Amino acid sequence: MADPATQVRVYVPATWDDLAALWSDGSQQARHGAFAVTAALRDDDPDAEDEEWEFQAFTQAAAAS
Secondary structure, eight states: OOOGGGOOOEEOOOOHHHHHHHHHHSOOOOTTOOEEOOHHHHHHSTTOOHHHHHHHHHHHHHHHO
């Protein structure tokens, strides 16, 4: 198992069509970008905790899809 300090959760927005393409050919590019907890996100809300930053990244990905 990887060291939790080096793990990064990346949220990739996808539509049903994106998932169908992934299922059919096994490859997919992140057409809508990707979202993660970055230094900029932490700087925007320095009083937040890890779970709050992760939720922000997740909701940004959801909005992008």
